[in-house]
Amino acid sequence: MGNLSAxxxxxxxxxxxDLAVEWRSRQLLASMLVxxxxxxxxxxxxxxxxxxxRSELSAGVxxxxxxxxxxxxxxxxxxxxxxxxxxxxLLLAPVDRSAIYLGKTLANxxxxxxxxxxxxxxxxxxxxxxxxxGGLLLVIVIGAWGYxxxxxxxxxxAMQARSREVLLPVLLFPLLLPLLIAAVRASGFFLEDLEVxxxxxxxxxxIVYAAVMPALGFMFFDFIVEE
Amino acid sequence: xxxxxxxxxxxxxxVLDMSSVVLMLVATWMVFFYAPSAQAEAGGETQRIxxxxxxxxxxxxxxxxxxxVAGTAYLIRPSQRLDVFSVAAVEIGLVYSFINITTGSIxxxxxxxxxxxxxxxxxxxxxxxxxxxxxxxxRQGIEDPERRARFGxxxxxxxxxxxxxxxxxxxxxxxxxxxxxxSGDPTAQGTFDMTAQMLHTLLFSLLAFTIFGxxxxxxxxxxGWMADKVERLRMQAMR
Numbered sequence: 001m002g003n004l005s006a007x008x009x010x011x012x013x014x015x016x017x018d019l020a021v022e023w024r025s026r027q028l029l030a031s032m033l034v035x036x037x038x039x040x041x042x043x044x045x046x047x048x049x050x051x052x053x054r055s056e057l058s059a060g061v062x063x064x065x066x067x068x069x070x071x072x073x074x075x076x077x078x079x080x081x082x083x084x085x086x087x088x089x090l091l092l093a094p095v096d097r098s099a100i101y102l103g104k105t106l107a108n109x110x111x112x113x114x115x116x117x118x119x120x121x122x123x124x125x126x127x128x129x130x131x132x133x134g135g136l137l138l139v140i141v142i143g144a145w146g147y148x149x150x151x152x153x154x155x156x157x158a159m160q161a162r163s164r165e166v167l168l169p170v171l172l173f174p175l176l177l178p179l180l181i182a183a184v185r186a187s188g189f190f191l192e193d194l195e196v197x198x199x200x201x202x203x204x205x206x207i208v209y210a211a212v213m214p215a216l217g218f219m220f221f222d223f224i225v226e227e
Numbered sequence: 228x229x230x231x232x233x234x235x236x237x238x239x240x241x242v243l244d245m246s247s248v249v250l251m252l253v254a255t256w257m258v259f260f261y262a263p264s265a266q267a268e269a270g271g272e273t274q275r276i277x278x279x280x281x282x283x284x285x286x287x288x289x290x291x292x293x294x295x296v297a298g299t300a301y302l303i304r305p306s307q308r309l310d311v312f313s314v315a316a317v318e319i320g321l322v323y324s325f326i327n328i329t330t331g332s333i334x335x336x337x338x339x340x341x342x343x344x345x346x347x348x349x350x351x352x353x354x355x356x357x358x359x360x361x362x363x364x365x366r367q368g369i370e371d372p373e374r375r376a377r378f379g380x381x382x383x384x385x386x387x388x389x390x391x392x393x394x395x396x397x398x399x400x401x402x403x404x405x406x407x408x409x410s411g412d413p414t415a416q417g418t419f420d421m422t423a424q425m426l427h428t429l430l431f432s433l434l435a436f437t438i439f440g441x442x443x444x445x446x447x448x449x450x451g452w453m454a455d456k457v458e459r460l461r462m463q464a465m466r
Contacts, residue, residue, distance in 0.1 A: 150385075157378050161368035171365055174358040175385055177350075178392060212388075220381045223302055 010095045014103025018077065019110065028076050029114060036069040036119050040126070054127050059188035062131075063143070063180055065119060066112065070147055071172060073111050075165045077104065078155040091225055101152065101221035105214065108148035116140050135190030135199070139206065143183040146210035150175055153217040156224045182206040233453055240449075243442040250435035254278070254428075262428040269405075269419035270338040276330045277407070278432040284327040284352075285433065286440050288390045290320030291359060295387030298380030310376035311451030312444075313383055314366070317359050319443050323436070324356050339403065348404035351393040358386040 022028055043061045081087045081104075090100050124131040151172055158168040182205035189199045258278050265274035294316040301309040331349070332342050343349065362382050369375040397404045405418040421429070 157365070157381070158368075160374065160378075161365065162370070163368050167365065167368050170361050171382065174354050174361055174389070177354050181350075216385060220384075223377055223381060 010099040018107035112144035149213040254435035280330040282436040287324035298383040315447035347400040355389040
């Protein structure tokens with residue numbers, strides 16, 4: 001048990017570090033939030049979201065917004081790690097590297113959830129849609145976790161390439177598609193108040209994805225950061 | 228492989244070159260003259276595209292899985308040759324899966340009355356193609372060969388998850404894509420029952436495309452090794 005508590009203290013240390021850095025600068029969240037709002041505005045004009053279209057498209061618009069704003073956060077959080085030399089320091093520390101991965105993933109999940117927490121009421125007010133739905137929130141929590149799990153891994157990879165911010169979405173979106181499909185379907189079904197029997201298949205895919213991706217991250221993170 | 232095999236083309240490779248040509252010609256002949264035409268709902272004469280469609284589809288999946296296996300082996304024991312093999316497999320898989328998607332689209336025009344529809348099978352196949360295109364982009368962005376190989380291996384393994392997803396998509400989701408091998412969804416459009424001659428033609432096309440793919444793979448791997456050798460010689464000359 002001593003090992004486990006040491007491990008979790010490393011993980012929580014990294015989460016607290018990321019949150020503290022963000023609390024001081026507020027750079028990352030501010031740009032993510034503004035960007036998310038802009039995406040919603042663009043969708044409004046691009047899709048002509050009238051009352052009838054809204055109820056069907058809300059799930060898709062929300063997830064597209066999260067996915068786009070998420071890449072912003074992912075590449076920023078890894079880039080600041082690398083530019084500030086913090087990553088080298090972390091790697092020198094005698095801790096399990098998977099703990100670093102888990103910490104970064106948790107921190108990114110929290111950022112995603114904060115963005116969702118602001119986006120949902122704003123979207124709800126602007127478009128007069130009721131988004132206070134337990135199922136939807138559940139899908140967002142699982143989805144944000146799966147998104148961050150694969151995103152953190154690929155961001156660590158993209159940061160070491162030449163065109164880093166450009167490369168991340170190209171690497172991320174194809175692999176993200178199963179998650180997005182499942183999340184959009186499940187959210188849509190919850191918003192339409194369908195019976196749980198119809199929601200389970202999408203929810204299953206979402207849960208499997210959110211379980212498999214962190215496992216792969218645990219296996220591969222070590223290979224990605226090694227020098 | 229002996230070092231001089233890079234200077235001289237191996238005999239077996241020449242044999243494979245010739246066999247690929249012959250096999251592909253025979254496969255084309257079988258598709259047009261040996262296999263009977265299918266019933267009208269399956270596209271009639273258009274259905275003949277099915278043999279190359281399925282063959283290229285399967286082999287592209289095999290190539291992507293091969294790249295992931297080579298990637299796994301690379302992570303366990305790094306070697307330049309495994310990396311070259313991985314890239315070669317991905318490139319061939321990309322070409323094959325592009326042929327697969329294109330032929331499918333040509334068949335779908337008369338049968339489904341559209342070039343393209345957002346069906347689960349079509350989406351997963353496209354995602355598979357895009358994933359491995361991203362693999363090539365990733366490699367292009369990294370200069371250090373050792374790191375490029377390592378990242379490539381990891382991305383190939385992650386990307387190979389799209390292969391079972393594509394394979395199973397017509398079996399787990401409701402789709403209009405026919406499942407000719409095994410039982411299909413009743414909502415599928417354009418399904419047909421295979422006769423013995425059709426099966427022969429399919430298996431022969433599969434063989435022809437497999438041999439052709441292996442020949443291409445060998446050529447591509449040789450090319451990669453030559454490029455490595457040139458790189459090494461250049462480094463030596465600069466020293």
